[in-house]
Amino acid sequence: MKLYTYSGAPNPRRVHIYLAEKGIEIPFEQVDVMKRASRTPEFLSRVNSMGGIPVLELDDGSHIAESIAICRYFEVEQPDPPLFGVSAREQAIVEMWTRRIELNFMMPVGMVWIHGSPLTKGVVKEQLPEMAEQNQTAVRRYFKFLDRHLEQNDFLAGDGFSIADIVALCTMDFAAQLNGLPHSPEQTHLDRWYQSVAGRPSAKA
Numbered sequence: 179m180k181l182y183t184y185s186g187a188p189n190p191r192r193v194h195i196y197l198a199e200k201g202i203e204i205p206f207e208q209v210d211v212m213k214r215a216s217r218t219p220e221f222l223s224r225v226n227s228m229g230g231i232p233v234l235e236l237d238d239g240s241h242i243a244e245s246i247a248i249c250r251y252f253e254v255e256q257p258d259p260p261l262f263g264v265s266a267r268e269q270a271i272v273e274m275w276t277r278r279i280e281l282n283f284m285m286p287v288g289m290v291w292i293h294g295s296p297l298t299k300g301v302v303k304e305q306l307p308e309m310a311e312q313n314q315t316a317v318r319r320y321f322k323f324l325d326r327h328l329e330q331n332d333f334l335a336g337d338g339f340s341i342a343d344i345v346a347l348c349t350m351d352f353a354a355q356l357n358g359l360p361h362s363p364e365q366t367h368l369d370r371w372y373q374s375v376a377g378r379p380s381a382k383a
């Protein structure tokens with residue numbers, strides 16, 4: 179078993195944090211996505227037909243792509259501590275927040291990265307600056323939404339730390355560190371949550 183990953187990339191980082199929370203150690207292999215190493219004919223045909231990382235390679239030679247699918251694999255293999263909820267209600271709430279963060283938060287940050295970053299200029303076919311601007315606005319709006327939600331909740335899905343917090347933390351750091359979009363410390367509820375999750379030992383994974 180091994181994980182194809184790339185240090186500093188937000189989607190593989192979800193898996194690294196998740197594994198650290200579980201205390202699971204597996205070997206990994208770096209794939210330089212900035213050099214399009216996950217888009218070679220060999221990688222596309224043998225590892226992930228969609229291109230991109232993370233990808234988990236199992237001992238039988240099969241591959242699982244998508245960060246959340248990889249974490250779900252380990253959740254079944256090692257349920258404790260639970261990071262996808264336990265009861266039907268908890269699992270649904272965790273799923274709800276994970277999907278919200280991926281679709282309404284990570285997606286616009288990704289659009290800012292693709293259309294507004296000098297680092298992706300040579301990699302994407304065409305950058306559309308107005309696309310970057312629109313999505314910057316969407317990200318800033320989402321910070322406000324999260325701040326309001328976290329006024330009433332310790333963690334995104336309620337009382338307990340979950341995969342939804344991991345996805346949101348990776349998105350926040352990606353927004354701030356690579357896209358110049360930090361949250362405001364005046365968003366005190368979001369900031370309290372951020373300091374709490376970023377301060378966990380797993381966040382250094």
Ligand SMILES: N[C@@H](CCC(=O)N[C@@H](CS)C(=O)NCC(=O)O)C(=O)O
Binds near residue numbers: 245
């Ligand atoms: N939805 C996927 C997204 C994977 C993804 O976009 N990975 C990025 C790195 S953060 C990547 O590999 N980009 C390079 C490429 O797609 O060629 C997941 O959650 O794993």
